[in-house]
Amino acid sequence: MKKELLDEQDKPTQLRLQTQLFLAFFRVGILGYGGGPASIPLIQKEVVEKYKWMDDEEFSDILALGNALPGPIATKMAGYIGWRVGGLIGLLVAIFATIIPTIVLMIIFLNVLNAYKDKPWVQGISAAVVPVVGVMLGVITLEFIKSSKITLGWAQMLIVLIGSLIAIEFLGIHPAIIIVILLCYALLTPNKKKKKCDL
Amino acid sequence: MIYWQIFLAFFIPGILGYGGGPATIPLVENEVVNRYEWLTVNEFSEVLALGNALPGPIATKMAGYIGYEQAGILGASVGVFATVAPSLILMIALLSLLMKFKDSPKVKKMTGLVKPTIAVLLGSMTFGFIANSFDGIGITQTVIIAAVSYILLEKRKIHPAYVIGGAIIYGALVLG
Numbered sequence: 001m002k003k004e005l006l007d008e009q010d011k012p013t014q015l016r017l018q019t020q021l022f023l024a025f026f027r028v029g030i031l032g033y034g035g036g037p038a039s040i041p042l043i044q045k046e047v048v049e050k051y052k053w054m055d056d057e058e059f060s061d062i063l064a065l066g067n068a069l070p071g072p073i074a075t076k077m078a079g080y081i082g083w084r085v086g087g088l089i090g091l092l093v094a095i096f097a098t099i100i101p102t103i104v105l106m107i108i109f110l111n112v113l114n115a116y117k118d119k120p121w122v123q124g125i126s127a128a129v130v131p132v133v134g135v136m137l138g139v140i141t142l143e144f145i146k147s148s149k150i151t152l153g154w155a156q157m158l159i160v161l162i163g164s165l166i167a168i169e170f171l172g173i174h175p176a177i178i179i180v181i182l183l184c185y186a187l188l189t190p191n192k193k194k195k196k197c198d199l
Numbered sequence: 200m201i202y203w204q205i206f207l208a209f210f211i212p213g214i215l216g217y218g219g220g221p222a223t224i225p226l227v228e229n230e231v232v233n234r235y236e237w238l239t240v241n242e243f244s245e246v247l248a249l250g251n252a253l254p255g256p257i258a259t260k261m262a263g264y265i266g267y268e269q270a271g272i273l274g275a276s277v278g279v280f281a282t283v284a285p286s287l288i289l290m291i292a293l294l295s296l297l298m299k300f301k302d303s304p305k306v307k308k309m310t311g312l313v314k315p316t317i318a319v320l321l322g323s324m325t326f327g328f329i330a331n332s333f334d335g336i337g338i339t340q341t342v343i344i345a346a347v348s349y350i351l352l353e354k355r356k357i358h359p360a361y362v363i364g365g366a367i368i369y370g371a372l373v374l375g
Contacts, residue, residue: 036257066290067310068306070286071213071216071219072213073219074255075258075287076290080287098259099256102254103275109249119375121375124374125374130335131348132344132366134328137224139353144314148311151310160312161315168319175215179215183312
């Protein structure tokens with residue numbers, strides 16, 4: 001009986017918690033421009049500063065953990081924090097709030113654009129955004145090269161870069177195969193702490 | 200069958216893309232443009248451009264939209280699930296194990312080693328977009344738009360949403 005009473009009392013707090021989770025990640029999703037990595041500071045603001053669900057240290061631990069795993073970072077953060085704060089429902093609420101609003105916007109916008117596909121002004125729009133996206137991708141490409149150079153050094157980075165280029169572009173090997181080989185290599189070779197790794 | 204294809208098309212990028220959502224983009228392109236031919240390179244670049252102009256994580260927006268176009272709401276759900284679930288489940292399941300290794304040199308090496316490969320994929324997409332644009336609107340227009348957007352994005356640090364908005368207006372008025 002006492003337990004029932006507790007459950008009764010828990011209900012409104014549970015609901016409030018889930019609402020807070022929804023609002024926190026809804027704001028992150030709708031305000032975070034520039035993809036998931038750009039929304040990390042927004043998540044920190046909501047989770048650590050506003051709702052105080054965890055401290056800075058735990059947050060940066062979770063971030064480091066997320067970065068060690070593949071795949072999009074924003075949903076990993078939302079899912080994990082939602083799970084940690086509000087269980088399985090919390091996980092679903094946080095992910096839903098992060099991604100659904102912008103997916104809906106995306107589907108609406110692109111379908112409107114497709115409906116006027118044959119109009120010259122729509123074709124002009126399609127043509128004009130291609131170079132902009134090219135520039136954005138070029139910038140990300142350089143960022144990946146730079147950050148890899150910091151971890152691997154010039155020589156090893158260039159070997160992997162040129163090796164991947166030949167394998168993917170000239171030999172037509174699926175990138176997944178190359179990535180799996182590289183991951184195995186990283187896991188199976190011993191850490192050379194003292195000796196300089198000059199591979 | 201289509202759901203299984205959608206699942207695979209987003210599952211593979213989701214578990215191999217080291218470096219967050221942007222790292223998964225070329226892997227997604229490889230699946231949806233080259234392998235399954237759901238979109239042309241130009242259509243893919245439109246989706247990517249609009250995705251960059253809208254807020255929120257990019258990988259799930261791409262998965263949601265492409266999944267929806269191929270197979271409706273269920274297709275969108277499958278695409279998003281395949282993008283989000285595998286690495287999230289790994290994160291939760293392996294939490295204590297990963298906590299021990301998150302600062303380990305091996306993990307850093309894994310991420311570092313995969314990044315040049317991702318850079319090759321991103322670089323070849325960049326090249327593909329620019330080449331496509333040469334064919335479509337010519338070298339002069341391409342260079343002008345690319346140079347102006349580079350200056351605005353990188354030197355003046357203007358928000359991508361405004362730059363893409365500007366390109367949309369320019370395209371509708373000048374190139375249309």
